Amino acid sequence: MYTLHHHPFCPHSRFIRLILGEHGLDLRLVEERVWERREAFLALNPAGTTPVLIAEGYPAIPGVGIIAEYLDEVHGPSADERRMLPVSMGERIEVRRLMAWFNEKFFEEASNPLVTERIYKRFMAEENGGGAPAADVIRAAKVNVRYHLAYIGWLAQTRNFLAGDRLTYADLAAAAHLSAIDYLGDVPWSEDDAAKAWYARVKSRPSFRPLLSEWLAGVPASQSYVDLDF
Numbered sequence: 001m002y003t004l005h006h007h008p009f010c011p012h013s014r015f016i017r018l019i020l021g022e023h024g025l026d027l028r029l030v031e032e033r034v035w036e037r038r039e040a041f042l043a044l045n046p047a048g049t050t051p052v053l054i055a056e057g058y059p060a061i062p063g064v065g066i067i068a069e070y071l072d073e074v075h076g077p078s079a080d081e082r083r084m085l086p087v088s089m090g091e092r093i094e095v096r097r098l099m100a101w102f103n104e105k106f107f108e109e110a111s112n113p114l115v116t117e118r119i120y121k122r123f124m125a126e127e128n129g130g131g132a133p134a135a136d137v138i139r140a141a142k143v144n145v146r147y148h149l150a151y152i153g154w155l156a157q158t159r160n161f162l163a164g165d166r167l168t169y170a171d172l173a174a175a176a177h178l179s180a181i182d183y184l185g186d187v188p189w190s191e192d193d194a195a196k197a198w199y200a201r202v203k204s205r206p207s208f209r210p211l212l213s214e215w216l217a218g219v220p221a222s223q224s225y226v227d228l229d230f
Helices: 012-025 038-045 065-074 076-084 091-123 135-158 169-183 193-203 205-210
Strands: 001-007 026-029 053-054
Touching: 001 012, 001 205, 012 065, 012 169, 012 205, 038 053, 065 076, 065 091, 091 135, 091 169, 091 205, 135 169, 135 193, 169 193, 169 205, 193 205
Parallel strands: 001 026
Antiparallel strands: 001 053
């Protein structure tokens, strides 16, 4: 069994949870509020970021990219044609490119600002950066969501899945980030039918069910987050 140090609305943590769910692996979750800088957690990952995966017999595995590569190396070969980081180099490059797009660019421009301002800051002490959400940051992030959604829609129109003919890490990364902000109602699904149809397909997978069961006290989920057919 794996142990994952995570936050329920950390997009990177959600990505790793989807990977583990697709592999059907047992998982124990430990919630981390990284802004509290818990000493035991910092001993696992001095960078103080989630996610961190604990696998018996190995050092703590920190960071979304390192964890994703580890899980592919350990569990990918036995998945055969369902391997989510494909075997051919050309396909692997494209999947990794899109993973970086969502885990770095989308995270920086959209999902992290929205989650930080609208979720994390609710629980952070003022000395740790808590307080009222910054309206200008939220406004800019929402604009960025729109152009990322258009890119997802273009990919979904030209391919069966985002990186090619079948489900890969690229789809799980994109869906993980979208799911965190979809909870808040910050994804303008009406602007791109192709992106919406692709997301509905990924969202309906069994691996997604634990994510959809996450709720935040005092912040109700949007209708599109609750409704599988939205």
